[in-house]
Amino acid sequence: MPAPTLPAHLGYVVVEGVIGAGKTTMARMLANRAGGRVVLEEFEENPFLDRFYTDRDRWAFQTQLAFLASRFKQQKALATRDLFVPHVVSDYSFDKDRIFAHVTLSGDEVRLYETLYGIMEPAAPVPDLVVYLRSSVDRLLHNVALRGRSYESDMDRGYLAELVEAYDQYFFHYTKSPLLIVDASRIDFVGAPATFDELVRQMASVRGGTAYFNPPDTMQLSF
Template sequence: MPAPTLPAHLGYVAVEGVIGAGKTTLARMLAERAGGKLVEEEFEENPFLDRFYGDRDRWALQTQLAFLASRFKQQKALAARDLFVDHVVSDYTFDKDRIFAHVTLDGDEVRLYETLYGIMEPSAPVPDLVVYLRSSVDRLLHNVALRGRSYESNMDPAYLTELVDAYDRYFFHYSKSPLLIVDSSRIDFVRETATFDELVRQIGSVRGGTAYFNPPATMQLAF
């Protein structure tokens, strides 16, 4: 039996989740399985990111505006779809930036951000499906520690908790496109081929609304 892949109706899939949820890894795996194009967030090109993790209050606005400009540029390019590529898989949605902004900014900064976001958002393409990898803070911290990025070495658990809450609130009300919420806290779709295959099947089965993938006990791991 051939391995499951993305069906034709999912031309543009976006994978979302909090820092350390595994969204980039899953996006890469999906793009490879489908023979599609991968679009990755250019976070390492943000010149303010290191400083933000050292002093959130001081560098939040600069960091968010740099991300907003970078993501808008990518989204504009994505809107001009390559006719020779059947599937595009992204490791973020344009709305991600707004989720972070409402966690890190206050007052006039939020109002400035909302003005700029409102100008840009109508030009951003809407995915055919969003996959939200929902994870516990403990699992996120575990994954962040494993990848060993220097600027994430002192990641504040309280900040991750804020982000998890913000993501949950956002996706609880999400209706722009079909949505699959995946409980990814206790699964390993990287090393467990059967788990990844089942996740791909679940992704391909979503046709509208919000669906949930709660992995069975046989797929769950202890962390």
């Protein structure tokens, strides 16, 4: 039996989640499985990111605007589909930027951000499916530690908890496109091919609204 893949109606799929949820890994795996193109967030090109992690209050606004500009540039390019590429899979949505902004900014800064976001947002393409990898703070910290990025070495638990709450609040009210919420805290879609196959089947079955994938005990890690 051939491995399940993305159906034709899922031309643009977005994988979302908090820092360390496994977005990039899953996006690469999906694009590879579907013979498509992967679009990754260009976080390493943000010149303020290192400084943000050492002093959030001072560098949040500059960091957020740099991300907004970078993501908008990528999203505009995505608006024109390549007829020879059946699927595009991204490891972030344009809406992600706004979630972070409301966690890190306040006052006049968030009001200015909202003005800029409102100008740019209509040009961003709407995904055919969003996959939200929902994870616990403990699992996120575990994953962040494993990948060993220097600027994430002192990742603040409270900051991650804020992000988890903000993401949950956003995606539990999300209606822009079909949405699959995945309980990613206790699954290994990298080391367990059967789990990844089941995730792909679940994605293919979502035609509208919000669906949930809560893996059975046989697919869960003892993390």
